[in-house]
Amino acid sequence: MKNIFVIAKNTFRAAIRDRILHGILVFALLFILFTVFLGSISLGEDLVVIRSIGLAGMYLFGMIITIFLASSLISLEIERRTLYLILSKPVSTLELVLGKFFGLFAAIALITLCMAAVYLGVVAYAGGGFDAPSLGAIVLQIFEAGLFVAMVMLFSSLATPFAAAIYGILVLYIGHSLSVLLQYVQHRSIALKAVAKALYYIVPNLEKFNIRNAIVHHMPVDVGMILLAGLYALLYAAVLLYLAKQLLAKKDL
Amino acid sequence: MIEIRNVRKSYEGNPVVDDLSLTVKTGSVFGFLGPNGAGKTTTIKMLVGLVRADGGTIKIDGHEPHDTPSREQIGFMPEDPYFYDRLTGMEFLMFCGQLFKKSYRKTENEYGEILKLVGIYDAANHAIATYSKGMKQRLGFAQAIVNDPAHVFLDEPLDGLDPIGRREIKGIIKKLHGDGKTIFFNSHVLGDVEEICHEIGIIHRGKLVYAGDVKQFCNGRTLEEQFVTAIEQERNSSMLTL
Numbered sequence A: 001m002k003n004i005f006v007i008a009k010n011t012f013r014a015a016i017r018d019r020i021l022h023g024i025l026v027f028a029l030l031f032i033l034f035t036v037f038l039g040s041i042s043l044g045e046d047l048v049v050i051r052s053i054g055l056a057g058m059y060l061f062g063m064i065i066t067i068f069l070a071s072s073l074i075s076l077e078i079e080r081r082t083l084y085l086i087l088s089k090p091v092s093t094l095e096l097v098l099g100k101f102f103g104l105f106a107a108i109a110l111i112t113l114c115m116a117a118v119y120l121g122v123v124a125y126a127g128g129g130f131d132a133p134s135l136g137a138i139v140l141q142i143f144e145a146g147l148f149v150a151m152v153m154l155f156s157s158l159a160t161p162f163a164a165a166i167y168g169i170l171v172l173y174i175g176h177s178l179s180v181l182l183q184y185v186q187h188r189s190i191a192l193k194a195v196a197k198a199l200y201y202i203v204p205n206l207e208k209f210n211i212r213n214a215i216v217h218h219m220p221v222d223v224g225m226i227l228l229a230g231l232y233a234l235l236y237a238a239v240l241l242y243l244a245k246q247l248l249a250k251k252d253l
Numbered sequence B: 001m002i003e004i005r006n007v008r009k010s011y012e013g014n015p016v017v018d019d020l021s022l023t024v025k026t027g028s029v030f031g032f033l034g035p036n037g038a039g040k041t042t043t044i045k046m047l048v049g050l051v052r053a054d055g056g057t058i059k060i061d062g063h064e065p066h067d068t069p070s071r072e073q074i075g076f077m078p079e080d081p082y083f084y085d086r087l088t089g090m091e092f093l094m095f096c097g098q099l100f101k102k103s104y105r106k107t108e109n110e111y112g113e114i115l116k117l118v119g120i121y122d123a124a125n126h127a128i129a130t131y132s133k134g135m136k137q138r139l140g141f142a143q144a145i146v147n148d149p150a151h152v153f154l155d156e157p158l159d160g161l162d163p164i165g166r167r168e169i170k171g172i173i174k175k176l177h178g179d180g181k182t183i184f185f186n187s188h189v190l191g192d193v194e195e196i197c198h199e200i201g202i203i204h205r206g207k208l209v210y211a212g213d214v215k216q217f218c219n220g221r222t223l224e225e226q227f228v229t230a231i232e233q234e235r236n237s238s239m240l241t242l
């Protein structure tokens, strides 16, 4: 337990000191501020534009940052042999994987909250008051990031950072289009249907974490659904982290 | 005591360590020598549990290296160590120390003492990215002794150090020996090996060629001369059998 915390703390510290991350984050914050301008030229639809583009931007930048930080999390440690220093100490591979996961997840949650603070400020400035419903979308985004960190971490224990990033983007894309995909293949060949079905069961259904549209259009937020999505992320991430641990334990360093 | 019995390891079908048996007594300074690619690093990685042997057994004070809790008593400095560039030397050493139950509660002062011992205290709060090769080597040494281990494994600890650094590290190794620690180290700097080791093992193409007393091996010549002769003999005899 103690070791998980020590490794998490160290991973968190190394992650938030990344210069490239600082660059992306500044860009993301400027983008969110920029929605004020987009709102002002939108003929009375200010808040709709600010909220939809703001939430989407926050999501997009959150995932870019996640891919960027997670894709090299394990492979770089193997390549640079920093793992030698850790795994020759009384640290199990499970502790290592969990420590790295929680450290990076904490960093990404913090970054998401930074963006959210600016977003809430922008909405208030544009006359929208405190945008409480958007908190639901932000919480879901953090859940999704947790699942996604675990996924990219697993890729990162298998492949180079570049390949891990590409796989991550693919999962993100497919994971958000599963229901569309199923509909699309309904009247197609059996083989295509089988592939779609397989994807549907293997790739996480990331649309469970997307209520951005509903929120912008003032539909009610279902708290139970948010909690259920959190549970889904938790279970999914647990399986992915277990696989990452198994892979790492088998590896000759 | 370190006991290696009939240990084998191959990579992609090529034997890298071949039926190695070796005993290192508690409290001795043991030098593990051999030409490049002989299997020294692979052996040390098996000793600290980073690589699994294909066969044979390794026991360190009766524990297998893969037994995680028993690593409380082990220190390891890898060859050409690499660190997290964005951390400072002090942060990194504290991180390492906190991974041991033994040293979890060490204070910043105590970590500072270790950095002083290895001579990088002045750079304690600088990012590791700014360290020179020799400074990284010293930090690598510091993290290997952060938990005050009974067994210290060092993979070429003197590599990349200036003469003063070499003398300092040798001094620390002698002091560790005085404290009753067992030290197992790989090195190519045979003059230093002769100076600080009591016993040596020589490995060539994964096979043990010699294990025993240094003085006996030298037989009046320098360790380097004898080493070169021994390796050349091995090469010639393996040519004959081909």
Ligand SMILES: Nc1ncnc2c1ncn2[C@@H]1O[C@H](COP(=O)(O)OP(=O)(O)OP(=O)(O)O)[C@@H](O)[C@H]1O
Binding pocket: A252, A253, B011, B012, B016, B034, B035, B036, B037, B038, B039, B040, B041, B042, B043, B079
């Ligand atoms: N992960 C690996 N995969 C494949 N081959 C490996 C691996 N690690 C080591 N080898 C091979 O095993 C042999 C022994 O390597 P090792 O690093 O143990 O040598 P060494 O005695 O430490 O050499 P040096 O003095 O150059 O450090 C080499 O031929 C090397 O190519």
Ligand SMILES: [Mg+2]
Binding pocket: B040, B041, B042, B079, B155, B186
């Ligand atoms: Mg080596």
